[in-house]
Amino acid sequence: MKTTAVMAMLLLVLLAASLLALAHGEVWLNPLATGEERWRDTVLWEIRLPRVMLAILVGGVLGLSGAALQGLLRNPLADPSIVGVSACAALGAVIVLYSGLASLAWFSLPLGGMLGAGLSVVLVYLLAGSRSSVFSLILAGMAVNAFVGALIALVLNVASNPFAMSEIVYWLLGSFANRSLQDVMIAGPFMLAGSLAVLTAGRYLDALSLGEETATTLGFDPQRWRWIVVGGVAASVGAAVSVSGNIGFVGLVVPHLLRPLVGHEPRRLLWVSALGGAILLVLADMLVQAISGRVELKLGVITALIGGPFFLYIIMRTRSSEW
Amino acid sequence: MRYLPGLLACCLATGIASGVAAQQRIASLNLCTDLLLLELVPRERIVSLSYWAADPDLSYLADRVGDIPLNHSLAEEIVPMQPDLVLAGQFSDIKVVDLLRRLDHRVEVLDVPLTLEGMREHILAFGELVDAREQAELLAAELDRRIAQVSADSRRLGGEAPLAVVYGPQGVSPGRDTLMDDLLTLAGYRNLTAELDIVSYGTLSLEALVRAEPDLLVLDDLSLNRDSVAHQALRHPALLRHFAPDQVISLPPSLTACVGRTSAEAAEQLLTLRVGR
Structure with a gap:
């Protein structure tokens, strides 16, 4: 299938899913009709719209980052949550939020997330490089996730927040509940800017898939492009996690599902993975609201239910191939 | 000294x-x-x-x-x-x-006690236990008087009972058989969460809260001003924009933490609020 056709199709699905997500909630509301009662407008545009917008943005960022990391590290299991980037972003955001630094400036919360993410992307790259085995990357990610998870719990405990327990769960599993347009506004610009940086690197990732030397002979400055991808992923994932917590597996599942549709060139995969990630999270967020009891389930539960088995499947397939 | x-x-x-x-x-x-x-x-x-x-x-x-x-x-x-x-x-x-x-x-x-029921007996028994019978009797009598006063004033005020809801971090809200429900009822309000058939404490989503269009939104815990995700829901623009400033009040948690002198104080404040509108 042609990439543009796939993109057009995904865009249509995303549009339909978004409208459905606006309409769906505790009661059905028609987002296209104008209502009489004031509560309809508040529910639609102040409560549901920010959720849908964040699901699109965060899903897009995570799908895109997964595709980009898989291309950059040439590793089919790379994903911001698996290699520990999301957890570090959460730690950065946690430190900023619970120390009260978040009220210093409008951008301090996403900045905390981005600093955490940046630190971990560099760490992962140094640990794994572009030649590491598939599994050493996963193991490093596991260690980072465990360590950072403990640090998050520690910071929340020191902050002596009465809601520490449930907030640990929020940061480790992620949720769009009770997010507002304010969150879209403070994190959106960084998510978009980071994603644009990653998208410009498509041709470099194409060249890189033929090998590092080939990429260099094709005229790409590897040093420069590597930093563009790493910086873009850190900025977008850091900002995304700072307003939604750590929603796992999106960057792993989406590129793998879409690769058969667009082929193996990373460049084509970047755009469609962004759209696919957005669709996945819009649908997952709807599902989470539909199946939850009185206390809303965290979004990461749904993505892990999908992503976990998928992860195992990829590992098994990977083991039987040359990796 | x-x-x-x-x-x-x-x-x-x-x-x-x-x-x-x-x-x-x-x-x-x-x-x-x-x-x-x-x-x-x-x-x-x-x-x-x-x-x-x-x-x-x-x-x-x-x-x-x-x-x-x-x-x-x-x-x-x-x-x-x-x-x-x-x-x-x-x-x-x-x-x-x-x-x-x-x-x-x-x-x-x-x-x-977790509700007003039993408050009197609790205070008297407590006084017995700690060897302060007289002080306990004085306190119980004072609270009886103040609560009876709120109840009488509220009845005299008459009119349709306004719909109120108490909303705390993470959307936690007191329903039936809670101190807050007693205080709201005493001051002549209907408690939204109790009418939703929630016994003890439950959670209300922002959607459910806005949809019910309560007349009074009592924010719990805002005075703590603690930085957390749980508190962010209380500062959600949907709440701040949907409700007029005079529809939103915040009760300090120290007023509702325990049944006792503060219960009378809280009931009086809620009643004053009804008189004012």
């Missing part, structure tokens, strides 16, 4: 015959028993209070705690003080209660 008897009692208790020693020395592990102790008993007889008692966000008597040693429900904090009586609540850590009893301490686990 005011603290001298307390210090003496605390440090030299074993060495002093009759006089001071004859007075029962009490430690408390629970915020609500802390507050009643401070209300009814001279402070020199209090050897320890829970650390919540000194937190002004939760304790309306925080400034009266002074140098009374604070505990964190640990036996090793209590035992060296050798209190004659240790007070705990029904939600206190059962392990520390067991341990103190095994170490031959007298520990009373009180059923601290």
Whole structure:
């Protein structure tokens, strides 16, 4: 299938899913009709719209980052949550939020997330490089996730927040509940800017898939492009996690599902993975609201239910191939 | 100088015959028993209070705690003080209660009332226990009078009962059989959460809250102003924009943390609010 056709199709699905997500909630509301009662407008545009917008943005960022990391590290299991980037972003955001630094400036919360993410992307790259085995990357990610998870719990405990327990769960599993347009506004610009940086690197990732030397002979400055991808992923994932917590597996599942549709060139995969990630999270967020009891389930539960088995499947397939 | 008897009692208790020693020395592990102790008993007889008692966000008597040693429900904090009586609540850590009893301490686990029902009996029984019968009777009589007054004024006000909802961090809201429900009813409001058939505490989504269009939104915990995701829901623009400023009030948690003097205070405030609109 042609990439543009796939993109057009995904865009249509995303549009339909978004409208459905606006309409769906505790009661059905028609987002296209104008209502009489004031509560309809508040529910639609102040409560549901920010959720849908964040699901699109965060899903897009995570799908895109997964595709980009898989291309950059040439590793089919790379994903911001698996290699520990999301957890570090959460730690950065946690430190900023619970120390009260978040009220210093409008951008301090996403900045905390981005600093955490940046630190971990560099760490992962140094640990794994572009030649590491598939599994050493996963193991490093596991260690980072465990360590950072403990640090998050520690910071929340020191902050002596009465809601520490449930907030640990929020940061480790992620949720769009009770997010507002304010969150879209403070994190959106960084998510978009980071994603644009990653998208410009498509041709470099194409060249890189033929090998590092080939990429260099094709005229790409590897040093420069590597930093563009790493910086873009850190900025977008850091900002995304700072307003939604750590929603796992999106960057792993989406590129793998879409690769058969667009082929193996990373460049084509970047755009469609962004759209696919957005669709996945819009649908997952709807599902989470539909199946939850009185206390809303965290979004990461749904993505892990999908992503976990998928992860195992990829590992098994990977083991039987040359990796 | 005011603290001298307390210090003496605390440090030299074993060495002093009759006089001071004859007075029962009490430690408390629970915020609500802390507050009643401070209300009814001279402070020199209090050897320890829970650390919540000194937190002004939760304790309306925080400034009266002074140098009374604070505990964190640990036996090793209590035992060296050798209190004659240790007070705990029904939600206190059962392990520390067991341990103190095994170490031959007298520990009373009180059923601290969670609603206005039983408040009177609780205060009187408490006074009996801590040897402050008169003070307890005075307090119970005062609260009876103030609550009856609110009830009478509210009935005189008449009119349709406004719909109110109490909303806390994480969307937690008190329904039927809670102190807040009693206070709202007393002041002549309908409690949205109780009408949604939620018993005790439940969570309300922002959607459900906005859809119900309550007349009064009582935000719980805002005065704490603690930075957390749980508190972000209370500052959601949907709430701030949907409700007019005079529809939103915030009750400090110290007013609702325990059944007692603050309950009358809270009921009076809620009633005043109804009169004002």
